[in-house]
Amino acid sequence: xxxxxxxxxxxxxxxxxxxxxxxxxxxxxxxxxxxxxGPTGAMLAAELRLHGVRVLVVxxxxxxxxxxxxxxxxxxxxxxxxxxxxxxxxLPHGRQxxxxxxxxxxxxxxxxxxxxxxxxxxxxxxxxxxxxxxxxAIELGAQVRRGCAVVGIEQDDQGVTVELADGEHLRSRYxxxxxxGRSTVRKLLGVGFPGEPARTETLMGxxxxxxxxxxIAATVNAIRxxxxxxxxxxxxxxxxxxxxxxxxxSDRAIPPTLEDFQQQLRNIAGTDFGVHSPRWLSxxxxxxxxxxxxxxxxxxxxxxxxxxxxxxxxxxxxLGVQDALNLGWKLxxxxxxxxxxxxxxxxxxxxxxxxxxxxxxxxxxMELLSPEPGPQAVRRLLTELMDFDEVNRHLIEKIxxxxxxxxxxxxxxxxxxxxxxxxxxxxxLYGLLHRGRGLLLDRTERLTVGGWSDRVDQLADPTAxxxxxxxxxxxxxxxxxxxxxxxxxxxxxxxxFGEPAH
Ligand SMILES: Cc1cc2nc3c(=O)[nH]c(=O)nc-3n(C[C@H](O)[C@H](O)[C@H](O)COP(=O)(O)OP(=O)(O)OC[C@H]3O[C@@H](n4cnc5c(N)ncnc54)[C@H](O)[C@@H]3O)c2cc1C
Numbered sequence: 196x197x198x199x200x201x202x203x204x205x206x207x208x209x210x211x212x213x214x215x216x217x218x219x220x221x222x223x224x225x226x227x228x229x230x231x232x233g234p235t236g237a238m239l240a241a242e243l244r245l246h247g248v249r250v251l252v253v254x255x256x257x258x259x260x261x262x263x264x265x266x267x268x269x270x271x272x273x274x275x276x277x278x279x280x281x282x283x284x285x286l287p288h289g290r291q292x293x294x295x296x297x298x299x300x301x302x303x304x305x306x307x308x309x310x311x312x313x314x315x316x317x318x319x320x321x322x323x324x325x326x327x328x329x330x331x332a333i334e335l336g337a338q339v340r341r342g343c344a345v346v347g348i349e350q351d352d353q354g355v356t357v358e359l360a361d362g363e364h365l366r367s368r369y370x371x372x373x374x375x376g377r378s379t380v381r382k383l384l385g386v387g388f389p390g391e392p393a394r395t396e397t398l399m400g401x402x403x404x405x406x407x408x409x410x411i412a413a414t415v416n417a418i419r420x421x422x423x424x425x426x427x428x429x430x431x432x433x434x435x436x437x438x439x440x441x442x443x444x445s446d447r448a449i450p451p452t453l454e455d456f457q458q459q460l461r462n463i464a465g466t467d468f469g470v471h472s473p474r475w476l477s478x479x480x481x482x483x484x485x486x487x488x489x490x491x492x493x494x495x496x497x498x499x500x501x502x503x504x505x506x507x508x509x510x511x512x513x514l515g516v517q518d519a520l521n522l523g524w525k526l527x528x529x530x531x532x533x534x535x536x537x538x539x540x541x542x543x544x545x546x547x548x549x550x551x552x553x554x555x556x557x558x559x560x561m562e563l564l565s566p567e568p569g570p571q572a573v574r575r576l577l578t579e580l581m582d583f584d585e586v587n588r589h590l591i592e593k594i595x596x597x598x599x600x601x602x603x604x605x606x607x608x609x610x611x612x613x614x615x616x617x618x619x620x621x622x623x624l625y626g627l628l629h630r631g632r633g634l635l636l637d638r639t640e641r642l643t644v645g646g647w648s649d650r651v652d653q654l655a656d657p658t659a660x661x662x663x664x665x666x667x668x669x670x671x672x673x674x675x676x677x678x679x680x681x682x683x684x685x686x687x688x689x690x691x692f693g694e695p696a697h
Pocket of ligand 1: 230231232233234235236253254255256264265266267268321343344345346373374375376378379380399479497498499500506508509510511512513514515
């Protein structure tokens, strides 16, 4: 599943000599180099390959991460995976749970009739989802090189020279830093990362437990009434997932030990539940930061490299994968030569506010976890308010990212939103989006994508389950236009997909 030879033919027109700053005039071999093969980098590589873009992913680590952190894939990410035909491959590796109880871990049932065919949470080990995405990217022709850390970058009018830790220099037209919260690419660019440093640290790990299950459940439930940043619950295969505050635990630079977990459990629960045989132990903080730019010339940032926040609500990986879906087709359009001039800048214009909102909701959730009387009172009040279905729905739509509406200007409410996986005569809508192209869904049977047919598919279907005449979808599934008029459609095709081919 790991590295393979690059399969795409290097196109001679893409072979550009490096400038005088690139000492050895290294040939431009790749269209895009991606730093980091986490979920964001792997997803982006696959998206770019859908458009024939020559991609190299360089990953610092020689082996995929070994620790098994279970992450939750939320509704919008599940939709995007379905849109690319990947969900069937991923589902058997995860556990489905109701789309509920995400906001500040306030226990409430899922809101009624959540508008999605994928209205659940999929719990899945992070290394599994990363491995599947990497495998998918490689199958599509991306090259992944492990054990290569990006240590230097220089850019000019034609491309970027990337220096690796072993001294090798590579050239590409664009570089995307998907290299995580401590992103080297972001630092080399000098992009500011304002926000708040970590205030609290948490220990998280998986281990076996000696105490009987009934005793654990009773004690844990009683403690969680007052300590919301504590849990001890089965993670499968006889192993328990344990989360305890790290307050008072040695130096944060030193990896936590089993003894640290035992001590913290005794402090909080009066017993260490006989924990033993740890599988992995980690420590994380609640730092909250957002890059002030997502793009500097030919270098872009995505995923944790662009935004970090506490894991409450389980949104980080989802946000990164969704960044990748937003960026992939736009970057590919620039490389293929049909992108409208400002298309790449819409990446930051659309995704920066989304990340801002996620940071804000995690700030709010962290406050609600505080054991102080004030935040606890607010928590009780919000718990009451969430009995109103609209409130519950608003919060769930926020966390699951199905409530996002990009600002595409004035227009009907549907404009800028994602379209659910509605029924169409050929089956389901998302089944038509596997190739990462635009789509005109035309109930009038009168309109055509004409000269854009090399980038945009069309389906004339008067039975399609949408309550507007026609919808133009971008490759990321967001509604770029709603209407029934050919001239207006052509203007919007130009706006998003550039000049027609003929
Ligand atoms: C306890 C915990 C629980 C979480 N639970 C959830 C959850 O339920 N749902 C959710 O959505 N998110 C969750 N997250 C967040 C999620 O893990 C991250 O947001 C996600 O891993 C970010 O993906 P990424 O690809 O952007 O970055 P990363 O996963 O950090 O990947 C970056 C990659 O870049 C590589 N790299 C770094 N530097 C370089 C370099 N110089 N050159 C080349 N490669 C480099 C790294 O080795 C790494 O492989 C959780 C996080 C924590 C800590």
